[in-house]
Amino acid sequence: MTELKPGVTDLMDAIPRSGPLDNPCAACAVRDMSVCGALKGNEIGRLNAIAVRTNVGAGETLFLEGDAADHIYVVIDGCIKIYKMLPDGRRQITGFLYQSDMVGLAFRQRYAFSADAVSNTLLCRFPREGLEKLLDEFPEMERRLLSISSNELASAQDQMLLLGQKTAAEKVATFLWLLSRRAELKGADPHKILLPMMRSDIGDYLGLTIETVSRTMTQFRKRGLISFTSSSLFQIEDPAGLAEVGSVDESWEASVALIG
Amino acid sequence: MTELKPGVTDLMDAIPRSGPLDNPCAACAVRDMSVCGALKGNEIGRLNAIAVRTNVGAGETLFLEGDAADHIYVVIDGCIKIYKMLPDGRRQITGFLYQSDMVGLAFRQRYAFSADAVSNTLLCRFPREGLEKLLDEFPEMERRLLSISSNELASAQDQMLLLGQKTAAEKVATFLWLLSRRAELKGADPHKILLPMMRSDIGDYLGLTIETVSRTMTQFRKRGLISFTSSSLFQIEDPAGLAEVGSVDESWEASVALIG
């Protein structure tokens, strides 16, 4: 895990910006989608003063369950998995976090879960203490945080419904459908799905073994619902069919985090 | 579902208080444990002005998923279950809420889940709009809400670990152990467990069928971990053994909601 002074490395340069070099937050790609968006114009400098960009390589650990919860992160680019483990090694991945998602948000002394990078990930790191001070100062920011955690709670409930009630086929179909919705929301092609995580991650997220995930996917391929280019890249051939198989509720708001 | 003017009915009178009759919030039994505790002295009158006490009979519905989210509730006494359903009737109970817990906290237009009373329940109801105005005025209240939803998120993650990874025996043992911890926290005997919900509720909470819940409990009885007085009242005979069977993590903070 490497730390970067803002505006120095290759990865940094991959992030589009137009503002002054000494205030990268002002031009951050994810600013409007995250808590940061609550601060406007000149206020954003306050955030920038406590922000540190951090790069985490694929498979590296950001923090472990039980570590002192000193920092809060925002994913700038890449993918993070958060998970809890049982003493014997069983693992439940409780979420995959992407661009603009927050990691480590917990008003407790210690993290209640671990976080690893799925792929190379660039994050913005804030000391908890400093961020809390800003919250005192800017109630708009606090309101936004409340809205974010309320959305997270809603998708946690969706995930409980999936884990507790859905069959293997429904679980996998729901997972793929959700990835498609996320791509759509980001303005990408919702039919081309790139899976940055491996089968064991998908299994531990859905409460299934890797074998069941694999078998279910080939079954979907044989049924013409999807087709794969490689094991981590595929095409959704029948979105409606996938939603049907997944018993997905399309009636209203998307469960992928929307910032209100 | 009946509404009560504060300080009128039998149930109301069952709540201990000492303050003036026209300001029941000031003397509410759960005040210090809930958001309400953020307001002190004279401020509490503001909350009282928008609060309405509501009584919901066992089995009655408080609201349904998709209803306009006009109100937020605090459980004064009794038990509420919140749940989501699939089109074919499968149901996942995502939580049981007890004294001082909040129900319906969602910064969205519509409730993302349904809520039914498990037993006769007394609640305090606030219009969402009015409560949000108070939040603007009293940041301390907003901070408290943030802390509450952060705790809820943590226990949602515990529940995902349970649903996705634990065996039937572990699930049931964890459930009983958690009830015991809750009783302890409330100052009650942690070995006497009263189950206000029926087997189908427990099953839908743990992602198991009623038969499996029942079989697992009799197995626990035969192993000497518990003993029952009736089907809804029993005694924990071997707390350590129960925690062991449940693969419960006792290392730090309780996952039952603690208000920070």
Add this chain to the structure above:
DNA sequence: CGGGACTTTGAGCAAATTCAACCATTGTGG
């Protein structure tokens, strides 16, 4: 080109569900 990590596929197995019958408790009407 070789080796390691990840994925797929297959066969047998086991945990939990389904289906079915029976038991216990409660409340109601004759």
Add this chain to the structure above:
DNA sequence: CCACAATGGTTGAATTTGCTCAAAGTCCCG
């Protein structure tokens, strides 16, 4: 006050879904 229907809970046997164990296949990277 008892009969009996209704609701909820327990127990048993058969079935099924998803898991375990095992082997082979694929991809990537040095």
